Amino acid sequence: MGGKPKNLKKTIGRLLSYIAHEKGKLFLVFFCVIAGTAANLAGSYMLRPIINGLTSENGSVAFLLKGVLVMLMIYLVGTLAQYMQQKIMIGISQNAIQKLRNELFQKMQKLPVRYYDTNNHGDLMSRFTNDVDAVGEMLNNTVVQMISGLISIIGTFSLMLYTNVWLTLITVVMIPLMLQAVKKIGSMSRKYYRAQQAALGTLNGYIEETVTGQKVVKVFCHEEEAKEEFDYLNTDLRGKQIKAQFFGGIMGPVMGNMGQVSYSLTACIGGILCVLRGFDIGGLTVFVNYSRQFSRPLNEIAMQVNTIFSALAGAERVFAVMDEAPEAEDAADAIAIREEEEGFCYVIPKTNAAAKDQRIMTDILREDAEYYYKKVNGAVTLEDVTFGYNPDKTILKHVSLYAKPGQKIAFVGSTGAGKTTITNLINRFYDINEGSITVDGIPVTAIRRDDLRRSIAMVLQDTHLFTGTVRENIRYGRLDATDEEVEQAAKTASAHSFIMRLENGYDTLLEGDGANLSQGQRQLINIARAAISKAPILILDEATSSVDTRTEKHIEKGMDRLMAQRTTLVIAHRLSTVRNANAIMVLENGEIIERGDHEDLLVQKGRYYELYTGLSELS
Incomplete structure (x- = not known):
């Protein structure tokens, strides 16, 4: 949670790489910074000739006005330079943040499902908002x-040396003390800011979970427990924020007080030099001003320590x-799936190992100089598949099955038996430990991931609709679908009638x-989304679990139309929905203990018979 960043220099280097490509603008910013700083130093130095002139016999109002006018012109140049530097730098920093967000989002699209299954979603969202915003504040x-x-600091120190060497020594003595204070307080601040950002991500994750599951919280009267858990996380965050803000906040006052000590010593000793060594009053005025000005940049940098370490964390x-490992890249000669004149086809490079497998090459439609073309039929086969999400816990044990x-x-069995895991493996959300999975005889590992998943339509138990119109949500299944195809898909899923009433x-x-729809209506749109896809394989994972019995009966014909001409894998708790399946697989503890059609399994009077007749329950 806390501690020093693992590689501070690397983190800073990576951040700076996001602005390094804008060299021209950075050079202009650098020039404006120099011009602004030089104008500020020169304007301050103008006090010396003005004060010395006024205290001499030649002093006059005209001389004063002339000096003030020159100072005004110098400060105007400095103000313009600072305006330009700020404007340009904001553009550079916002471009960098835009690029950072894009890269982060693109990377998250490449991460495997396992990453999302094992990380808090609210914490991931916090990285897009709080963490990226902190980086933007620093770059701005x-x-x-x-x-x-x-x-x-360099310019002020040079002018201080030019003005009076002895007074400069006082400032030099104070520099190591200031740097030591910055180092000590900064290390503590960095530690607690890192802990603060982690605690903030945890709290955001809990808020996201609680808001999403608010109905569940209320149904089980868990409000008080939720408040207690939130209070615990909030208190933890408060404690870490207090420490982070304290160590970040005291930097400024500590540096300010040390600067005041240096300023006071300079004024006292400078006054003595004016009386005893003939040091000019204008020089003393300028030096005292520079003494305060010298500590100001250090103080400002110290005050920015909050932003710096929050951004670095x-x-x-x-x-x-x-830096998380993305899904493995497809092989250069991986098999593609494209829509050809003959329908969906595998496009097999002749350099691919599968092209030498005679079992696969028996029904090639055609070929050209580089590729073989084979029709996608949708035959799915699992041979002796063993898999576990964690190496020490096996979920599936030597599972074999085929779907012509x-x-x-259909898959039935107790919760946790491994039904959904099988569908996750067919989609290659996870890769198996042992055995093989093939589609039309081709190992799924030899097919491009995107093409494999595009050839599989899924209707999940958990409905998810995106912000947009009903039409856009259905079209999500195939983005090039026409309006007529969208409506036909809705009719197939028996969703057209309720959509027209909206x-x-x-x-x-x-x-x-889709908060303005019922759970059943949301699921019907999900089914329509799958219907619009031309995928030859269909997976229904508890697809009708959110639909009442009457609605389920109403959409059975639609589901039959949806499943026509497609290889369909159905996971269901309601056994009435799988009676017409060609084969039913009964799973328990990751093994297929029974298989056969509905009538065969009833005759066996085994586990399926118990579940169907109500002698046992799915749990």
Whole structure:
């Protein structure tokens, strides 16, 4: 949770790489910083000739006005330079943040399902918002302030040496003390800011889970427990924020007080030098001003420590996601699936190992110089498949089954028996430990992942609708579908009638995951989304679990139309929905203990018979 970032230099280097490509603009910013700092130093130095002139015999109002006018012109140049630097730097930083967000989002699209199954969704969302915003705040202001402060320190110190060497020594003595304070307080601040960002992500994750599951919280009267858990996480965050803000906040006052000590010593000793060594009053005035000005950049940088370490902690969390291993790349000669004149076809490069397998090459439609073309039929085969999400816990044990093209295969069994796991493996959301999975005799590992998944339509138990119209949500199944095809898919899923009763029909806007629809209606749209897909394989994972019995009966014909000409794998708790399956697989503890059609399994009077007749229950 806490501690020093694993590689501070690497994190800073990666952040700076997001702005390094804008060299021209950065050079202009650097020039403006130099011009602004130089104008500020020169304007301050103008006090020396003005004060010395006024205290001499030649002093006059005209001389004063002339000096003030020159100072005004210098400060105007400095103000313009600072305006330009700020404007340009904001553009650079926002471009960098846009690029960072894009890369983070693109990386998250490439991460395997396992990553999302094992990480808190709210914490991942926090990296997009709080952490990236902290990085943006730093790039907007802190980078320029650090450059400006460094130049200001060098310029001020040079002019201080030029003005009076002895008074400069006082400032030099104070520098190591200031740097030591920055180092000590900074290390503590960095530690607690990292812990703060982690605690903030945990709290956001809990809020996201609670808001999403608010109905469940209320149904089980869990409000008080939820408040207690939130209070615990909130208190933990408060404690870490107090420490982070305290150590970040005391940097400024500590540096300010040390600067005041240096300023006071300089004024006292400078006054003595004016009386005893003939040091000019204008020089003393300028030096005292520079003494305060010298500590100001250090103080400003110290005040930015909150932003710096909050941003570094946030950047580290963002880069941690970006450094996660993505799904393995497809082989260069992986098999593609494309829609050809003959329908969906495998496009097999002649360099691919599968092209040498005679079992696969028996029904090649045609070939050209580089590829073989084979029709996608949708035959699914699992041979001796063993798998576990964790190496020490096996979920599936030596599972073998096959589904011929157009067949309907059903899976029944207790919760946790491994039914959904089988569908996850067919989609290659996870890769098996042992055995093989093939589609039309081709190992799924030899097919491009995107093409494999595009050839499988899924209707999941958990409905999910995106912000947009009903039409857009159905078209999500195939983005090039026409309006007529969208409506036909809705009719296939028996969703057309209720959609037409909505305020704007297919153009009704859905928000909040379709909160203005019933659970059954949301599932019907999900079924329509699968219907519009031309995928030859269909997976229904508890697809009708959210639909009441009357609605289920109403859509049976639609489901039959949906499953026609497709290989269908059905996971169901309601055994009435799988009676017409070509084969039913009964799973327990990751093994297929019974298989056969409905009548065969009833005759066996085994586990399926007990479940169907109500002698036992699915749990």
